[in-house]
Amino acid sequence: MKKGFLILFYSLLNSVFLISPARSQVSTAGDNISLSVASLALIETNATSISMSFQPVSVAGAVLSSVSNSNLFIKISSLVPAGTARKVTVKLLSGTIPAGTQLTIQPTASTTTNSGGTLGTVASSPVVITSVDQNLITGIGSCYTGTGSSDGYRMTFNWGIVNPSATYGQLFATTSNPVIVFTVTAPE
């Protein structure tokens, strides 16, 4: 087995030298070395589902309170060409947000423990989730957030009644299962 490898190696070596016509004619040789850094964008979350439920009111006459959930972390790895940046966007992919209610998401800056690079700027106010992509994080350069379950950009969902005086009557007791999607965009 070892012999076989050695034979293969020597024959490869020989063929390289034999087909090199410049071998005996110049005393210096140069090769163009191409170092390529591929543009890269990866996104992942620490959870696959988030569950929220309005708490039943305990006092007659009282209004439902909004609920929030901060369990989600978004992790990314990004490499960009010089002078470009990526964004992370969010939109409703399928299903519906129950009528009369509004779901917002507020990103916070990436954790710093295991991260590095140009991590971008998070939206300054909560983003209302609709079926249209909206920016959560902008100005993402080459960076990494870390891969731990609590590394990355923490997302706080807030689910509540938009405008009770106008929409409370549209509420119905129900369970819905919307799917949202986070996208890390191409560099631009």
Added chain:
Amino acid sequence: MGSRNKISASILLFIFGFILSGSVFAQRRNTAKMNLTCNIPAIALVDFASSDLRTVTYNSSLLDPNQVEQLVSDGATDGTTWINYSSIVRNGTTNYITAEVSSGELPGDMTLNLYVSPDNGEGAGSKGTACGQMVLTSYPQIIISNIGSCFTGRGLNRGHHLRYEWRSIDNENVIEKPHGNIVSVTYTISSTE
């Protein structure tokens, strides 16, 4: 011969591995899906707000949260009792509130009338329709119907105003002092579901 086969197999594997890893890098995973569950529970809660403790008392602690009891005695209350409710219904259903005389004897020569005013306009949502006037009996009768998802607000001047009146059995004369009789009136919120 066998070792040569092994060598070529491992070279092939190496090459395949290289091709596969290249294709993984090419397929950048730039989206992440998140499944959400949004749950709105059904709710039906009813209670009183009253400052008229002289003639009306209520105690909801011994009863289910969707049921409250009010003691009515010594003539008409002076109009400071309000019924408050919170309601979240399933699509296609409504909640309703019934009233019944739940304890105490109605004197044989008189009736206990209940006046339920329309919702006072606080809170929000699809509030119920009041019956107006009702002669109370020991059977539950609907006093507020067609309650959708709504809340009346909590306290006086929120929800529906309740007023009791003792009347003679022919329902003509208002009686101020019904000989110290005390009856309990129980209000229950239920679903048409």
